[in-house]
Amino acid sequence: ILNVEQSPQSLHVQEGDSTNFTCSFPSSNFYALHWYRWETAKSPEALFVMTLNGDEKKKGRISATLNTKEGYSYLYIKGSQPEDSATYLCADETDSWGKLQFGAGTQVVVTP
């Protein structure tokens, strides 16, 4: 993998259901992996910054895991709510300069 890739591009979830989606990134030259949530007409908001292989982070109903050896991260949403509807962006850093290479995002729509 040369670029950051996210799948699926979009998904529709019924309220109350749990879901997860993937971020794949080049496993060489890894420094950190970021997740952001971007709601329509708002600013992207940081969810997690992960640096260690095997890292698991949690914020409320949202959690993320990281596998730096194989180059992927999963984001999980437990018991989805309509307010979880947003585009979820992941980005990797490959050095200490703080430069992010983003994926195109996974758009999540939660329907009541």
Added chain:
Amino acid sequence: DAMVIQNPRYQVTQFGKPVTLSCSQTLNHNVMYWYQQKSSQAPKLLFHYYDKDFNNEADTPDNFQSRRPNTSFCFLDIRSPGLGDAAMYLCATSRGQGGYEQYFGPGTRLTVT
């Protein structure tokens, strides 16, 4: 209590007419970034500042310039916008480089007519 502010939220400019987008922050962060996001694509870093040190990405067009007169403000100048420059422009800040979360403004959507 907005922390990263971008003005305007929507900007329409004519082909070839210079345009400036502005970003201000109340976080007193050292690092500021400008990203360009074209429709349904990944946001792409254009340049960033560490304090006054300017870092241009290798593939950022010469048409794009930036100024950071002080810690709080950063500007993106597009000297001669083309139709291909229509995009969402995002400004972000962080406390430091390497492993720090970034704080984003809401973006300026630029239309070129």
